[in-house]
Amino acid sequence: MEYEASLDRALEAVPDIGSAGERLSVPDAVAQTDGAFTRFTNLDAVADALNRETDHVHRFVQQTLATSGKLSEGVGRYNGNFDSRDFERVVDDYTEEYVRCSECGLPDTRLVQENRNLMLRCDACGAFRPVSKSTRTDDSGATEDDVEAGNTYTVKVTDTGRKGDGVAHRGDYTIFVPGADEGDVVDIYIESTSGNLAFSRLA
Template identity: 55%
Template sequence: MNYADALDRAYDELPDSPADAGERLQVPDPEGQTDGAFTRLTNVSDIADALSRDAEHLHSAIQRQLGTNGQFEDGVARYNGSFSIADFDAAIDDYIAEFVTCSECGLPDTVLKTEDGVRMLRCQACGAFRPVQKRSSASSQRSQAPDIEEGKTYELEITGTGRKGDGVAEKGKFTVFVSGAQEGQTVQAYVHNVSGNLAFARPT
């Protein structure tokens, strides 16, 4: 085998790139339904299946992100309060970043395992692993330190891209979705809505 053939073979055996991962990870859009003082997420099980995760685990994570209580029964999640599709989109994006995407190679080919009492995220593509920790509720986080407040402007570094194309930034314990912003930018962004420990902003 000559050098060129060997090089081609080596490239063929490399894991897919992170860009390919985004194409492989086809997540259904959340389907919300108002039910009096509650909001239902009717396809949480379908979303969990697409992520290869347990539906109750996803429900619990969304519940914490929204800073509310809820119930999971017969494949349907119900949350106390009124929440929009954008709220659910943001919570799911945050879940994917924390519990699905490998922080080293960016691929979603991961599994959650408990090792020596610690929940670990292991990547089957590159072999990397890291611990994941149960987060405290958004309401208790905000009572300790309001890193983001509705109606204020902040300088944010865009470090990622959400499933809907919005720029994603982190500030304190908040994940901020900035419409129209691109990864790599630093922007002044006006926060127009806060839900749990998720915030929504637009560039000024």
């Protein structure tokens, strides 16, 4: 009897973690056309529901949609015509990669940096996994995959942007290459960078 009573008390002390659906309630994305741009008007609310920094979600939107954009007062403004379904698809991808635990399925996670690797650590079950690849650094602290304005690189164009520009990738950077087609291997000159986006011309 004493054992059963102790077991009952222990079970009562265990919190009810509920289901992943109960824990995560994300508002539907709201898209608003603004000329040649599209606003993600409730980006801040979406990021808050995911318990992530708005800027981090914003940069993921840019990279996934292969476009440039600007974040101002919690609203994302992106170059190109998108609709709510585009943004919702990106939010779903972000949630799977940066929020939901791959072991227990719960969103009770946080992003932590370990040995220059970004890791997703679950506070519900204790699991953790990497969410981005690490890059080696030299003695100056710069990574071998850094992209800097004024430098020339050889890249392979792997995608096509919304405006028809070629899109290449180097490390964590998305590089727009006007005049190049998917599959091309080209030398490019970096004219400018913004966050993890780079804008180039053929060298």
